[in-house]
Amino acid sequence: MDRAPLLGFIRRHSLGVEATVSPAGAPQAAVVGFVVNDAFELFFDTLDQTRKFQNLGRDPKIAFVIGWDEERTVQYEGIADVPRGAELERFQGIYFAKFPEGRERQLWPGLVYVRVRPRWIRYSDFREATPEVVEFEGRRSRASRRRNVVPLENPTNAGGATRRLRARAAAARRPPRPESATPASRTDRWHCRGRRGTRPPRPQSWLPQKSGFRCRGARRARRRSRAAR
Numbered sequence: 001m002d003r004a005p006l007l008g009f010i011r012r013h014s015l016g017v018e019a020t021v022s023p024a025g026a027p028q029a030a031v032v033g034f035v036v037n038d039a040f041e042l043f044f045d046t047l048d049q050t051r052k053f054q055n056l057g058r059d060p061k062i063a064f065v066i067g068w069d070e071e072r073t074v075q076y077e078g079i080a081d082v083p084r085g086a087e088l089e090r091f092q093g094i095y096f097a098k099f100p101e102g103r104e105r106q107l108w109p110g111l112v113y114v115r116v117r118p119r120w121i122r123y124s125d126f127r128e129a130t131p132e133v134v135e136f137e138g139r140r141s142r143a144s145r146r147r148n149v150v151p152l153e154n155p156t157n158a159g160g161a162t163r164r165l166r167a168r169a170a171a172a173r174r175p176p177r178p179e180s181a182t183p184a185s186r187t188d189r190w191h192c193r194g195r196r197g198t199r200p201p202r203p204q205s206w207l208p209q210k211s212g213f214r215c216r217g218a219r220r221a222r223r224r225s226r227a228a229r
Contacts (some may be wrong), residue, residue: 001134011025016066018054035094042116043091071126078116
């Protein structure tokens with residue numbers, strides 16, 4: 001099993017079971033009609049008041065189960081977003097070709113379109129005595145070198161979408177910025193050419209520390225003294 005047969009298997013199906021995470025952390029599932037493009041991105045429509053869309057607004061992670069004909073199935077995990085502009089038009093062309101009634105649904109109030117980018121796919125075939133189970137990953141990693149794990153995308157064609165997903169994942173793992181180590185009420189006093197003011201709080205510990213605090217007047221005075229020597 002490689003990319004082309006996997007894509008063909010997904011395209012033969014029009015319905016799948018999607019699962020999202022509720023605010024309480026519980027799984028919530030529903031059946032949706034979907035289409036898939038050459039990059040293994042799924043696309044479906046829903047209403048903005050549905051549980052799935054509300055859940056995706058809080059947590060964009062989503063999972064699908066596609067097929068079970070002849071004991072073959074695909075498990076799919078990805079990140080959802082809402083396409084806009086030219087991207088939306090391209091997906092709508094694919095979607096309306098498979099679901100012509102989708103054009104009429106555009107008049108429904110609150111109708112939204114969701115695109116899912118793949119992060120991990122597993123194809124399972126249990127027709128033989130020895131099952132065939134192959135995993136595909138949406139980006140190259142150490143896991144893609146394991147047995148029966150195939151990179152889902154061609155690394156030479158990895159585009160900005162994958163880089164953006166990596167940046168988002170890194171931002172989600174980054175700890176929140178700490179509060180300033182110096183209380184707001186604590187200030188340092190400084191003098192400059194007879195003027196007295198209040199120095200702002202010191203930089204937070206995770207910012208680069210500056211060696212000193214001087215005003216423009218002090219710098220100008222030093223330059224004049226050097227020129228007079």
